[in-house]
Amino acid sequence: MFIKPLLFTALTFTALSEAIPLLPRTTYTGDVTYYTPGLGACGIVNTSAQLVAAIGHIAFDSYPGATANPNTNPICGKKVTASYGGHSVTVEIVDRCVGCAGEYDLDLSSTAFSELAPLSVGRLTGVTWEYVA
Secondary structure, rough: OHHHHHHHHHHHHHHHHHHOOOOOOOOOOEEEEEOOOOOOOOHHHHHHHOEEEEEEHHHHOOOOOOOOOOHHHHOOOOEEEEOOEEEEEEEEEEEEEEOOOOOOOOOEHHHOOOOOHHHHHHOOOOOOOEEEE
8 A cells, every 4th residue: 555655656756856956965067268158059149248258168068968069969058156265256158159168167248257357357267156056
Protein backbone atom coordinates (compact mmCIF):
# COMPACT_ATOMS: atom_id res chain seq x y z
CA MET A 1 0.00 0.00 0.00
CA PHE A 2 2.83 2.44 0.81
CA ILE A 3 5.09 1.27 -2.00
CA LYS A 4 3.09 2.84 -4.85
CA PRO A 5 3.22 6.45 -3.54
CA LEU A 6 6.89 6.07 -2.64
CA LEU A 7 7.69 4.64 -6.07
CA PHE A 8 5.74 7.44 -7.78
CA THR A 9 7.59 10.06 -5.72
CA ALA A 10 10.97 8.52 -6.54
CA LEU A 11 10.15 8.32 -10.26
CA THR A 12 8.83 11.90 -10.30
CA PHE A 13 11.96 13.21 -8.56
CA THR A 14 14.21 11.26 -10.95
CA ALA A 15 12.33 12.55 -13.99
CA LEU A 16 12.44 16.15 -12.75
CA SER A 17 16.11 16.02 -11.83
CA GLU A 18 16.99 14.71 -15.30
CA ALA A 19 14.82 17.29 -17.06
CA ILE A 20 16.21 20.34 -15.27
CA PRO A 21 19.98 20.73 -15.56
CA LEU A 22 21.38 22.20 -12.37
CA LEU A 23 24.47 24.38 -12.46
CA PRO A 24 26.98 23.64 -9.75
CA ARG A 25 27.55 26.39 -7.19
CA THR A 26 30.94 27.26 -8.59
CA THR A 27 32.67 30.61 -8.37
CA TYR A 28 34.63 31.61 -11.46
CA THR A 29 37.36 34.25 -11.68
CA GLY A 30 38.28 36.34 -14.69
CA ASP A 31 38.82 39.76 -16.17
CA VAL A 32 35.93 42.13 -16.81
CA THR A 33 35.80 44.84 -19.46
CA TYR A 34 32.89 46.73 -21.01
CA TYR A 35 31.47 47.07 -24.50
CA THR A 36 28.59 48.56 -26.42
CA PRO A 37 25.97 45.84 -26.92
CA GLY A 38 23.95 45.53 -30.11
CA LEU A 39 22.80 42.41 -31.92
CA GLY A 40 24.57 39.71 -29.93
CA ALA A 41 25.40 36.07 -30.57
CA CYS A 42 22.18 35.07 -28.81
CA GLY A 43 20.18 36.82 -31.53
CA ILE A 44 18.85 39.58 -29.27
CA VAL A 45 19.39 43.33 -29.63
CA ASN A 46 20.49 45.00 -26.39
CA THR A 47 21.72 48.44 -25.34
CA SER A 48 24.34 49.83 -22.96
CA ALA A 49 21.56 50.85 -20.58
CA GLN A 50 20.71 47.21 -19.86
CA LEU A 51 22.45 44.95 -17.37
CA VAL A 52 23.81 42.48 -19.93
CA ALA A 53 27.09 40.72 -20.69
CA ALA A 54 29.07 38.78 -23.25
CA ILE A 55 30.83 35.75 -21.81
CA GLY A 56 34.23 34.57 -23.03
CA HIS A 57 34.05 32.59 -26.26
CA ILE A 58 35.55 29.49 -24.64
CA ALA A 59 32.82 29.30 -21.98
CA PHE A 60 30.14 30.23 -24.53
CA ASP A 61 31.19 27.55 -27.04
CA SER A 62 31.68 24.79 -24.44
CA TYR A 63 28.46 25.38 -22.48
CA PRO A 64 26.47 22.10 -22.30
CA GLY A 65 24.00 21.92 -25.20
CA ALA A 66 25.80 24.48 -27.38
CA THR A 67 25.53 23.83 -31.12
CA ALA A 68 26.78 25.55 -34.27
CA ASN A 69 23.84 27.99 -33.98
CA PRO A 70 24.77 30.47 -31.24
CA ASN A 71 21.18 31.77 -31.09
CA THR A 72 20.08 28.51 -29.50
CA ASN A 73 22.94 28.21 -26.99
CA PRO A 74 21.44 27.35 -23.59
CA ILE A 75 23.77 29.88 -21.93
CA CYS A 76 21.77 32.67 -23.57
CA GLY A 77 19.52 34.29 -20.99
CA LYS A 78 21.38 32.82 -18.01
CA LYS A 79 22.08 35.30 -15.24
CA VAL A 80 25.37 35.68 -13.43
CA THR A 81 26.36 37.84 -10.49
CA ALA A 82 29.80 39.42 -10.76
CA SER A 83 31.58 40.81 -7.68
CA TYR A 84 34.57 43.11 -7.34
CA GLY A 85 35.87 45.35 -4.56
CA GLY A 86 32.78 44.96 -2.39
CA HIS A 87 30.36 45.71 -5.25
CA SER A 88 28.24 43.30 -7.27
CA VAL A 89 25.95 43.32 -10.28
CA THR A 90 23.67 40.69 -11.81
CA VAL A 91 23.66 40.53 -15.60
CA GLU A 92 22.07 38.43 -18.32
CA ILE A 93 24.30 36.60 -20.81
CA VAL A 94 23.32 37.82 -24.29
CA ASP A 95 26.54 37.62 -26.30
CA ARG A 96 29.83 35.82 -27.00
CA CYS A 97 33.05 37.73 -26.30
CA VAL A 98 35.54 36.93 -29.05
CA GLY A 99 38.14 39.33 -27.61
CA CYS A 100 38.05 37.74 -24.15
CA ALA A 101 41.28 35.77 -23.69
CA GLY A 102 40.27 33.98 -20.50
CA GLU A 103 37.62 31.29 -20.35
CA TYR A 104 35.82 33.06 -17.51
CA ASP A 105 36.16 36.66 -18.69
CA LEU A 106 33.08 38.84 -19.02
CA ASP A 107 32.40 41.88 -21.19
CA LEU A 108 29.70 43.96 -19.48
CA SER A 109 27.49 46.74 -20.75
CA SER A 110 28.78 50.11 -19.53
CA THR A 111 25.85 50.39 -17.12
CA ALA A 112 26.72 47.02 -15.56
CA PHE A 113 30.46 47.78 -15.45
CA SER A 114 29.81 51.07 -13.66
CA GLU A 115 28.14 49.10 -10.84
CA LEU A 116 31.57 47.56 -10.14
CA ALA A 117 33.96 50.43 -10.91
CA PRO A 118 34.25 53.70 -12.86
CA LEU A 119 34.39 53.25 -16.64
CA SER A 120 37.77 55.03 -16.64
CA VAL A 121 39.32 51.91 -15.05
CA GLY A 122 38.62 49.97 -18.26
CA ARG A 123 39.64 46.48 -17.12
CA LEU A 124 39.09 44.73 -13.81
CA THR A 125 41.17 41.68 -12.91
CA GLY A 126 40.24 39.06 -10.36
CA VAL A 127 36.49 39.55 -10.67
CA THR A 128 34.53 36.63 -9.26
CA TRP A 129 31.19 35.54 -10.63
CA GLU A 130 28.69 32.73 -10.39
CA TYR A 131 25.51 31.63 -12.09
CA VAL A 132 22.29 32.74 -10.43
CA ALA A 133 19.95 29.83 -9.76
